[in-house]
Amino acid sequence: MKNNNSTPPECTDYHVHCHYDGCSAKDMTLAAVYESAVTAGLREICVVKHYSHELPNGGDVWVNWKRTKPDDFEAYLEEFANTPQPAGLRVLSGVETELTTDKGDVNIPDAQAARVDLLLISNHWLPDAPGLSRAWQPLLGEGKLPHAMPLEQLGPWLEALAASGPEPYARAVFEGNANAVRRHPKARVLAHLGDGGLHALRAFRIPADDISDDRLLELAAPLFEACVTHNALWELTPEFPRRTNIVREANRCGVSFTATVDAHFLNNPRWGYTLAQHDVAEEALRKLGLRRGKL
Ligand SMILES: [Zn+2]
Numbered sequence: 272m273k274n275n276n277s278t279p280p281e282c283t284d285y286h287v288h289c290h291y292d293g294c295s296a297k298d299m300t301l302a303a304v305y306e307s308a309v310t311a312g313l314r315e316i317c318v319v320k321h322y323s324h325e326l327p328n329g330g331d332v333w334v335n336w337k338r339t340k341p342d343d344f345e346a347y348l349e350e351f352a353n354t355p356q357p358a359g360l361r362v363l364s365g366v367e368t369e370l371t372t373d374k375g376d377v378n379i380p381d382a383q384a385a386r387v388d389l390l391l392i393s394n395h396w397l398p399d400a401p402g403l404s405r406a407w408q409p410l411l412g413e414g415k416l417p418h419a420m421p422l423e424q425l426g427p428w429l430e431a432l433a434a435s436g437p438e439p440y441a442r443a444v445f446e447g448n449a450n451a452v453r454r455h456p457k458a459r460v461l462a463h464l465g466d467g468g469l470h471a472l473r474a475f476r477i478p479a480d481d482i483s484d485d486r487l488l489e490l491a492a493p494l495f496e497a498c499v500t501h502n503a504l505w506e507l508t509p510e511f512p513r514r515t516n517i518v519r520e521a522n523r524c525g526v527s528f529t530a531t532v533d534a535h536f537l538n539n540p541r542w543g544y545t546l547a548q549h550d551v552a553e554e555a556l557r558k559l560g561l562r563r564g565k566l
């Protein structure tokens with residue numbers, strides 16, 4: 272995935288959705304996405320499709336996620352192969368998939384992962400790890416994440432958390448991301464990692480912010496090292512990270528960052544930003560003084 276041109280890193284966005292995902296605008300054909308990227312001054316993008324081979328509830332739909340239909344993935348690959356890339360814009364194919372275990376398993380079969388250029392690894396839910404409570408799993412029928420549920424429905428889960436504290440979960444997120452980067456040569460962007468992946472813990476009401484800054488940096492050290500060794504980028508979206516010390520320490524350790532608006536719309540966004548507003552994400556990196564990287 273190395274390229275020899277000298278694209279400035281601020282001209283890249285590796286997380287652009289398209290019309291194959293129900294959460295994205297129907298007018299996001301690949302041709303329209305490429306045109307919008309050129310207008311935004313981008314020189315290199317990755318156009319992604321969500322890929323969730325399995326969902327935590329074993330069903331086809333859970334909370335915001337849908338199990339990927341093989342036909343949709345084929346159609347995405349076919350449109351990618353058949354859409355000419357405009358002069359001056361390099362386009363990578365990719366999927367946004369999930370980290371599923373602390374061993375670095377990801378939510379796409381190897382044979383399918385081999386067909387795209389890039390895997391974006393997201394912490395959309397908690398990874399499995401030995402010894403971690405699964406008391407959140409009976410809650411899956413609610414179709415909500417625990418942060419959106421009333422406390423009285425969460426009794427056994429909250430009791431398990433009170434017994435373990437947040438550290439084992441934070442460790443699973445950091446080690447899982449590190450192992451994903453070590454194991455999968457195409458896993459070169461860790462998606463929306465502005466807080467090191469702690470948002471996944473907060474979504475499950477795990478008190479991540481009870482972990483001291485010093486301890487958090489100790490737990491995250493293997494992830495810093497794996498990202499530097501394998502040139503995996505931490506992605507920042509415009510939402511300012513809640514615990515900036517973790518991104519600053521990653522930066523100090525040599526991790527490089529990439530900015531994205533995680534565009535789901537070309538015009539009139541129902542949430543977030545359009546691809547044309549990419550610079551909003553660059554501004555967040557600039558404010559933090561982080562090192563930019565590219566693939
Ligand atoms: Zn995501």
Ligand SMILES: [Zn+2]
Pocket residue numbers: 286288367533
């Ligand atoms: Zn996304």
